[in-house]
Amino acid sequence: DGGITQSPKYLFRKEGQNVTLSCEQNLNHDAMYWYRQDPGQGLRLIYYSQIVNDFQKGDIAEGYSVSREKKESFPLTVTSAQKNPTAFYLCASSLTGTGNTEAFFGQGTRLTVV
Amino acid sequence: QKEVEQNSGPLSVPEGAIASLNCTYSDRVSQSFFWYRQYSGKSPELIMSIYSNGDKEDGRFTAQLNKASQYVSLLIRDSQPSDSATYLCAVNTPSGTYKYIFGTGTRLKVLA
Numbered sequence A: 001d002g003g004i005t006q007s008p009k010y011l012f013r014k015e016g017q018n019v020t021l022s023c024e025q026n027l028n029h030d031a032m033y034w035y036r037q038d039p040g041q042g043l044r045l046i047y048y049s050q051i052v053n054d055f056q057k058g059d060i061a062e063g064y065s066v067s068r069e070k071k072e073s074f075p076l077t078v079t080s081a082q083k084n085p086t087a088f089y090l091c092a093s094s095l096t097g098t099g100n101t102e103a104f105f106g107q108g109t110r111l112t113v114v
Numbered sequence B: 001q002k003e004v005e006q007n008s009g010p011l012s013v014p015e016g017a018i019a020s021l022n023c024t025y026s027d028r029v030s031q032s033f034f035w036y037r038q039y040s041g042k043s044p045e046l047i048m049s050i051y052s053n054g055d056k057e058d059g060r061f062t063a064q065l066n067k068a069s070q071y072v073s074l075l076i077r078d079s080q081p082s083d084s085a086t087y088l089c090a091v092n093t094p095s096g097t098y099k100y101i102f103g104t105g106t107r108l109k110v111l112a
Helices: none
Strands: A003-008 A010-013 A019-025 A033-035 A043-051 A054-057 A063-067 A074-076 A087-094 A102-105 A109-113 B013-015 B019-025 B032-038 B046-052 B054-057 B061-066 B071-077 B084-092 B098-102 B104-112
Touching: A003 A087, A010 A019, A010 B084, A019 A033, A019 A087, A019 A109, A033 B098, A043 A063, A043 B098, A102 B046, B013 B019, B019 B032, B019 B084, B019 B104, B032 B061, B032 B071, B046 B054, B046 B061, B046 B071, B071 B084
Parallel strands: A010 A109, B013 B104
Antiparallel strands: A003 A019, A019 A074, A033 A043, A033 A087, A043 A054, A063 A074, A087 A102, A087 A109, B019 B071, B032 B046, B032 B084, B054 B061, B061 B071, B084 B098, B084 B104
16 A cells, blocks of 8 residues: 555653654655644644755754655654654655645654653 | 635534635745645545636535635535544645645534
8 A cells, every 4th residue: 555654653752852753655755744733733844855865944843853865764853952842743745846746644643742 | 924824613514514614825826725634633634636726626525716816715515424624724835945834724513
């Protein structure tokens, strides 16, 4: 089945820890995105990548880091610098990074700070 | 800051009625428009995309786009309780960086 796989589904982080969220796609899409969703809020863009080995900061990149070493993979690290990381994290991909193609989402990772 | 605005709702409609969801956007050069459905606790699911002025129909769903008025809407005919969800409008705008800007969503409740 083609699609976007995020793991884990649930993640618990202690204060001061870095954690990495996985996102893998087998759709042969060039562009990938990370969004954060807080309860009752819209989606806010953290980082996006239009092509392998290149990525750009979104609107709320502080405290997060990404890499794009392979076309299929776009992991997100939530660092200890992110002061309020509890949220629902969504990875998406689209065929191109031009903005004229549809974006599809993974199932999401719910991160909770304990 | 480019914006996409939606009424948060909830919009309540009886089963079998037409639900009308609206979205306005601020960037005149926006080219691509998308509607997503998001059930509580789940990720967004793409329903429809629309790129040209006018109507686009897909089953019970019709997307309407009016670029002059910077307005896009989604009509759901014969609404079912299973349509109860939050509907997100997304706009992609080529304002230097290509990315999707999402509205905060309209919560729809279809009453049986």
